[in-house]
Amino acid sequence: xxxxxxxxxxxxxxxxxxxxxxxxxxxxxxxxxxxxxxxxxxxxxxxxxxxxxxxxxxxxxxxxxxxxxxxxxxxxxxxxxxxxxxxxxxxxxxxxxxxxxxxxxxxxxxxxxxxxxxxxxxxxxxxxxxxxxxxxxxxxxxxxxxx
Numbered sequence: 001x002x003x004x005x006x007x008x009x010x011x012x013x014x015x016x017x018x019x020x021x022x023x024x025x026x027x028x029x030x031x032x033x034x035x036x037x038x039x040x041x042x043x044x045x046x047x048x049x050x051x052x053x054x055x056x057x058x059x060x061x062x063x064x065x066x067x068x069x070x071x072x073x074x075x076x077x078x079x080x081x082x083x084x085x086x087x088x089x090x091x092x093x094x095x096x097x098x099x100x101x102x103x104x105x106x107x108x109x110x111x112x113x114x115x116x117x118x119x120x121x122x123x124x125x126x127x128x129x130x131x132x133x134x135x136x137x138x139x140x141x142x143x144x145x146x147x
Contacts, residue, residue: 003049006112007034010047013121014128022132036128038136040064043072045135047124049109058123059104060131066099073101075134086130087123103131 001009007029014036015023027036032051037044042064048057062069076083076093083091083103091105107123110116 001112003032003112004029006117007032007047007049009114009117010034010121010124011036013118014125017121017125018128022128034124038132040138043135043138045124045128047120049112050106051109054109055106056109056120057104057106058120058127059102060127060135061096061104062101063099069099069101072138076103076131083130087126103127 011027011029011034015027025036025038026041027034032049034047035041035044036046042062044061044063046057046059046061048059050057062072064072073093073095080093083093087105091103093103094101096102105123105127107120110119
C-alpha cells in the first residue's frame with residue numbers, strides 16, 4: 001500500500017475509535033504525513049512516515065511563534081511523568097529547531113498494511129487523548145487573540 005491510502009486508513013480508524021469528546025478536529029493527509037489540529041494548524045498532531053530512517057513519528061508539533069512554543073514546552077515539561085505513563089518511556093519533548101518544539105515518539109516502520117495502521121492509530125489516539133484538553137484550550141485562545 002502507498003503512503004496516502006495507508007494514512008487515510010489510520011485516520012479512518014482513529015476517527016472511528018476516538019471518543020466523542022475528542023472530536024471534531026480538522027485533518028489532512030499529504031505526502032507522508034497525517035496532520036490533525038483543533039483550529040490552529042501551527043499546533044498540530046502529526047503522523048510522519050519517515051522512509052529514510054524507517055521510523056514512524058507520532059507527535060504533537062508546536063510551530064507557532066517562539067514564545068508560544070516555549071509556553072507549550074513548559075506546560076508539557078511539567079507533565080512528563082504523566083505523559084510517559086500514558087504513552088511509554090520513549091515519549092520525548094524536544095526543541096526541534098530554534099523556534100519549534102515537539103512532543104513525540106517514534107516506532108519502527110512496518111509494512112503499510114492494516115495491522116500497522118491499527119497500531120499507529122492506537123498510539124496516535126493515546127497522544128491526542130492525553131493532550132487534547134490543553135491543545136483545544138490553547139487553540140481557542142490563539143484564535144480569539146488573532147481577531
